[in-house]
Amino acid sequence: MSQPEIIAQLKDIIVEGKVLTDAESLSFYGKDWTKVFTPAPLAIVFPRSIPEVQALVRFANKHKVQLVASGGRTGLSGGAVAAAGEVVVAFDYMNSIKDFNPIDRTVVCEPGVITEQLQTFAEEHELFYPVDFASAGSSQIGGNISTNAGGIKVIRYGMTRDWVAGLKVVTGTGELLSLNKDLVKNNTGYDLRQLYIGGEGTLGFVVEATMKLVRPPKDLTVLLLGVPDMSSIMNVLNSFQQKIDLTAFEFFSEKALQKVVAKGDVQRPFETQVDYYALLEFECLNEQLAEQAMEVFELCLEQGWVMDGVMSQSLTQLQNLWRCREDISETIAEWTPYKNDISVIVSKVPAFLAEVERVVSEHYPDFEIIWFGHIGDGNIHLNILKPEQLDQESFIEKCHHVSQWVFEIVEKYQGSVSAEHGVGLLKKDFLQYTRSPVEIEYMKAIKRIFDPNNIMNPGKLVDM
Amino acid sequence: MSQPEIIAQLKDIIVEGKVLTDAESLSFYGKDWTKVFTPAPLAIVFPRSIPEVQALVRFANKHKVQLVASGGRTGLSGGAVAAAGEVVVAFDYMNSIKDFNPIDRTVVCEPGVITEQLQTFAEEHELFYPVDFASAGSSQIGGNISTNAGGIKVIRYGMTRDWVAGLKVVTGTGELLSLNKDLVKNNTGYDLRQLYIGGEGTLGFVVEATMKLVRPPKDLTVLLLGVPDMSSIMNVLNSFQQKIDLTAFEFFSEKALQKVVAKGDVQRPFETQVDYYALLEFECLNEQLAEQAMEVFELCLEQGWVMDGVMSQSLTQLQNLWRCREDISETIAEWTPYKNDISVIVSKVPAFLAEVERVVSEHYPDFEIIWFGHIGDGNIHLNILKPEQLDQESFIEKCHHVSQWVFEIVEKYQGSVSAEHGVGLLKKDFLQYTRSPVEIEYMKAIKRIFDPNNIMNPGKLVDM
Structure with a gap:
């Protein structure tokens, strides 16, 4: 035709x-x-x-x-x-919230519903949709599901996968499947819903989704801590998790903070300069919890795992502390950085970071590496700034080598070449560093079941 | 051969x-x-x-x-x-705990590890494995995963699916797959791990599993409430969930309680006899929370949703209150009851129960129906006691009719013919009441991929 x-x-x-x-x-x-x-x-x-x-x-x-x-x-x-x-x-144009069930705490969304629209809808009903990230103002629920979007609250609330009660999908042959019917408990064979979550649109279209909501968090409080090295960050995480349910555990480097502060909108949280910073958030439901947090903080100081720190005393202060972390991505955009979104299990993060740093700086000592990310779930964002004197083309070429090294280290540490952004076109050629050849063959076989003519997002994720 | x-x-x-x-x-x-x-x-x-x-x-x-x-x-x-x-x-014989990672809070289990063994191991390390049910003393992790076991804490902690960080499986052709590598964030295509969870051994064997642990709950407190009808139970659930994170929300009928009390080991929680009882559990972390719970309790009393109630003041009292619910199954065993484990979305439970009751008592007015279950997640256990004068064979025959009616009502309410026990041989012929013919065909196609010669648990779940 x-x-x-x-x-x-x-x-x-x-x-x-x-x-x-x-x-x-x-x-x-x-x-x-x-x-x-x-x-x-x-x-x-x-x-x-x-x-x-x-x-x-x-x-x-x-x-x-x-x-x-x-x-x-x-x-x-x-x-x-x-x-x-x-x-x-x-x-x-398929962007309506079609139904809301206050007892089940579920919302039926068309795929074009914007993440923020769902978040606002939840707030209006005194509930909370907890999957949140920088692009929540424009990303759509259908896309979130197809990429299993993560974000800044995964340590407490999980990924998008955890919030999908039911899905309607159209397969590659045009069949409509109603998957899981919004049930909490349904052990009737293979949970096909899970294949469409994170399926990147290669098995068909998400055409309706029932999303779960939850009680909104109360009295959120942020602790921003200066930490001398990565292994101390692990100790800090471990110490707090034993006592307190964290809603976020982020980290960033002094270099990242310097860039953000230099922009002029955000102040240093405290005078002490330390190599790394950890941002912890938790529901400070009562004074006892605040005291426990302070006790752990003091223990971390005594042990030398923390050099300095500040706890938010107001919503404004909380928002300002969050900006130290959240403004990084936009701030460094002017250096057109090379970016990579990778993960390893949490306990391996320090060794993994050190090895990547060593390899990159050995080959390209002029490359400035900016680390930040969701360390509480092992997801780190590697950013390398283009040196001023280097032209864009040479930078991109050198970064191709960096990718190769990074993915080899990812494989060595049994990590993921794509923690939260999916594979798409960009990481397709590196999939084998996380998924075995046999697994990839099984993935292709599954694709052939749901999309026999390879018409759904062909060439993404895997080549058929 | x-x-x-x-x-x-x-x-x-x-x-x-x-x-x-x-x-x-x-x-x-x-x-x-x-x-x-x-x-x-x-x-x-x-x-x-x-x-x-x-x-x-x-x-x-x-x-x-x-x-x-x-x-x-x-x-x-x-x-x-x-x-x-x-x-x-x-x-x-493959029943060892092979590794423990305190920072990632994960345990590597061979498939034969007993659920209780994992729970005890977690306790010894001041952590908690939250999937719990009556058979925890003999069920094995491999089986839990293959059936996606649920239990009494699903409202707070989810199903077994939510606690599997990584899986090693052997497919029907003998290939070993290492699925997800224990990562929290890993968006690299179809999550094959999810097919093996709840796959009932039809796609291969789970040969190793990395299970997640969590902070143990603190100061658990139980509220046992007498509730006049099912719609009041929904109001009670809704009122409490707005204020308090529940760790359990169970229900049972006066008939169930009578049987348990008659056995002599458990006392009535309070004198008032009411048609239904709701058992709520939560972490009573501080006095403020206890006060909030009392406020909601009083609101429920005022509204007529609750007729009487008691809150546990000690661990012993908590355990005794739990026995009112947990002893039911064993107590009624002597009547060789017909059992069915079904679910609908939470808000539909009252209408669903009423319809099942109506249909059963219309046809068999001498059948005594005992309801109990995990109403906080929509999972209800229907039990029908054999009337004394009826012989076993006739009872079983009549119950076949009951199954048919129940599953038709399940279909009408878009529920599940198996909430937590899986399909196996027993419910295979009723799968189409929850899964569409097209879905079942897709399930078969997936089975053919992982088990081309249909050697893995053949005849279970679906006929090939």
Whole structure:
């Protein structure tokens, strides 16, 4: 079928929604936050209902038209990029909250519901949707599920996977599956819902999701601690976890803090300069807990695991302390940093970081490494700033080597080449550093079951 | 290959472990806690290492020898029954805790580790393994994972699924997969670990599992409340959940309590007789929380949702209150009750219960129905006592009709025909009341990937 014929057919199928083919839309909807791929979709379609999605997929399956799901396109692995004449299926018009059940504490969402929209809806009902991250203002629930989004509260609340009570999906042949029916307990065979969570749209489309909510956290309090080295951070984590349920445990380096402070919007939390900082958050439900936190803090001081620290006394102070951590990504953006989102088990973080640092600085002593991340769950963000004198092209080339070394170290430490951003196009060639060849073959076999004609986000995650 | 030849070969493969073929062992290891199937395995093998398991599966795959995984065999759906000349693979000798990581708070278990063994190990390290149920003293971790065991703390801690950091499995072709490598964050494609959790041994064997631990609960307190009707129970649940994180929310009927009290070991919690009872448990971390609980209790009294109640003041009293709920199953065993383990979403429980009661009592007015279960997660245990004058055979026949009606109501309410005990042999014919025909076809296709010769627990869950 010729391209004009496909577009004509799409307009017949997407009657309630719309179909766009102008250059601006193709460019806008054809890419995510990764900037290294050139968008080149054939068309953008905006379905408005599940039957429209099913009709679209049946048509695409029959004529081998490739489809790419598009949510908020805030991904960083090219999972939502359409660079090969695909039809982008944007869920922007399927963005309603369809139902709310206060006893089950569940919300039925169309896939285009924005994360923040769900968070706000929860707040209005005195509940809480706990998966939170920098792009919550534009990422969509369908995309969050397809990438199993994580973020800053994983240590307490887990990943998106933990908040999906039920899913409706359209498979690569256009079949509609209602998975798990929002049940808490349902042991009736393979939990197919789990394959679609984190499936990166390669098995079909998420067309509806029932998300769980929870009691909002109360009296959140932040402790920001200056820590001399990574192994002390582990001791700090361990000491606090024995006494207190943490809602966050983040870390960043002095170099990261310097950049943020230099920008002028955020003040140093305290005068002492230390190599690393740990940011702990917990619900300070009563005075006893505050006292316990202070006791652990003092123990950490005595042991030399902490050099200095501050505890938030107000919401404003809490927000300011959080900015030390949250402003890093935006602050260092001007150095067009090389970024890598990796993980190992928590206890291996110190050794892993040291080895990456050693290898990178051995080869490229002029590279400035900025570490930060969600250390409470083993997820660290490696950022390398481009040295001023180095041109962009040479920097990218050198960083290709860095990736190779980093992924080899990831493999050695049995870590993950993608902690929370998924595989997409960007990390597809490095998948074997985390998943064995046999596992990858099983993944391909599963893809063939749900998407026999390889029309759902082809070329992402694995090559068929 | 003849049966004697198979047995001879098994003895060659299982060199470190052992092979049993005596009648007593065949009978003992060929069944689980369901009593309706007659065990008839060919042999029982006890491997001692992962390579032995792999060699066994490769042999079985080549010669189409059917294998049934055996854990503690405490299941109630016939998932571990060997009634058709299968070789039972018992993991009793692979029962070591191999590693403990205090920072990651993880324990590496062989599949034969007993649930209680893990719980005790956790306690010894001032940690907590929160999946708990009546059979914890004999059920094994491998079996817990394969059935995604639930229990009495699901409302707070979730199912076994939530506590598996990593899995080693041997597929139906003898391949060893290391799934998820114990990582908290790992978004590198389809999470195959999830298929083996609750897979009932039909995709292969769990041969090692890294289980997560958590901070032990502190100062647990129980509230036992007399509640006039099911919709009041929902209001009670909702009122408490807004203020307090519950660790359990169980219910039982006055009829259930009467049986337990009549046995003489347990006293009535209070004099008032009410149709239903709710048992709430929470961490009473401080006086403020105790006051909040009392406030909600008083609100419930005022609203007429609660008629009477008692709060535990000591560990002994807590244990006694729990016995009102936990002794039910054993107490009613003498009536050889018909049992069904079903679930719906929490808010639908009252209507669902009423409809089941109505249908059953319409047809069999002499049947005594005993309800109890984990109402906080929608999981209810239906028990029907055999009327004294009715012979066992007629009772079983009539209960077949009951099952049919119950499952039709389950389907109408979009519930689960097996909330926590799995499908096995017992509920295989009723799977379509919860899973659609298309879903069941996808499940079969997945089974064919991991077990192409249908040697792993064949005939359980689905017929191939």
